[in-house]
Amino acid sequence: MYLQELREKIDSIDNQILDFLNQRMEIVKIIGDLKKQNNAIIYRPEREKEILDRLVNYNQIKSGLLNRTSIDAVFMEIFAASRNLELPERIAYLGPEGSFTHQAAESRFGYLSDYIPLKNIKSVFESVATERVRFGVVPIENNQEGFVNETIDFLNEFELNIVAEIVMPIHHTFASRSEKLSDIRYIYSKEIAFKQCKNFLDNYFKDSHTEFIPVESTSRAAKMVMEEENSAAICSGVAAKLFRVPILFEN
Structure with missing residues (x-):
């Protein structure tokens, strides 16, 4: 089969995918109308997880080439498009742009949502409480520092519900x-990121004259690299994409 034939076959499959997605959205719209009539909750993360688990099992039975990460990435975007069809989403998160909290938010709500970075955790809670945004994403625990006490305090102060948990390595x-x-x-990068990536840096830069320069955030690091020649950043994947800096190594 020639290359052009293969490309035409892919085009045909893409058309079918789009047709099926539009069919899915039509059903989503009907479900959304029913939810509004019954004043039901639009966002149900447990239902999304149920769908993802079923698809992963189905993929294994069919010996599909996609892995769990790929399936999650594709269908989380479909879920995001579906939710935006029911009601456009605005998401507040603890900034800055390109932070790991930003990455966590996008992993849950997809790229289509409107994201608002805020300077502190309290501002995120206030934005949700005043309905400026539909959802807020804040850190609650990390391996380095344990529980984030500020988040725990505001969970007690504000009458808001936890609707989902994002576990993100x-x-x-x-x-x-x-x-x-x-x-x-x-x-x-941040000082802690240099420590976390010590083995990588020792392998590639131990005998070089490269300087390791700490900055206030990994997002700031990515932005500086965008503006400066002969530099690099240790940062989140979303920060690299945000500032259009090519990723040379991952993980």
């Missing part, structure tokens, strides 16, 4: 506009 990326590692003179 922290995987850094190494991003740079330099094609060769030997051209990199400066690496920017």
